[in-house]
Amino acid sequence: MPLQKGYLADHPSAVAALAQLRRGAGKEFQQVPDLWGRLDLSPLHHQSAETAPLRERELTWAEDAVHVAVTLWALHQQSRSSAMHRPHTKELPTGLGAAVRQLVPDDERGEPVRKRFVRVGTAATLRELADRLRGLVVLLRGEDIAVDYALLAGQLYAWQQPGGRDAVRRAWGRSFQAYRPRSAADNDNNDNSLDKDAS
Template structure:
């Protein structure tokens, strides 16, 4: 069964939304030190790098029921779509748990045009601003050339561990959608391209910020001195 990029776009959105909702709930609870959320993160970590079906302890933790529901157009996901969507959500959630461990701020943060939170940008953030850490870059390349999702998840876990050390945030909803795309014909090439663009987008973001003058406060019309802009 082959699904074109256009045909599966809505599934990408569903996978992304589900990952964001599940991770967002656990993250807020973990940061608030709620015992249930802390325990959930510990359980999720044990599933990192392993197929969803091989971790029975997570079957009742990662609620994927929305994937089984009919969409607004009335169509339910086919078996292949469903299996790949489940795996993508599982990998994203378990990797986030590794990333979030012992961090006091949320490691899942949404990506936008002004704030790149894609995987490539997260890896680039670990490097000096004006230099490329070649061994680190090769880790990203190696992940991008993984032969299957399980190997990819294992290589991403190594990267995520490094991100945790520097508290470099990542959009796990975006990653979940990319992990779903990865599993379809032509998907790995598209995802690798996205990671490469993200890698360079971080530098563009830094240069853009440097080019924008720092805002200065307007003088108070009731004061004869100019207020310190800092």
């Protein structure tokens, strides 16, 4: 993500863009006209030869999904010296559910965070969803827990489609349930297997 690289390198234009984008967190695309042109949405308008152009409704879904994801990332990245957007991998899961699960201790102290996550899953509108996600992002920022915002944008796009909410909720719930912190034994086993492969 070029904007993240610029911010982490302390480029003034990237720092200013991030500050401007943060103001859009939790708001809808059309509510923040001063952000128009801050996001490069041209790929949504110029499809390749292999794909059909997006219809008006799909284009609106895509614009809204990108807007919500990027403004949430800008809020998350604020005052952080490490990247808060990190691509999801099996080894380092950064899907929304896995990220939130890292906030939840194994005892009852984690119940308020779990309830917030459940509220995200019950949002009825994109505006409500964006607002509830904003609250989770503030918690994740406080613990320096990264999220895959490209994955989140794709999920927000799917969430707006007919039948998409259930699929996205399932993905978030599965990610939350499946996440397990890496133990010292896992790290040792991975280090040993790497040593064996290298010999």
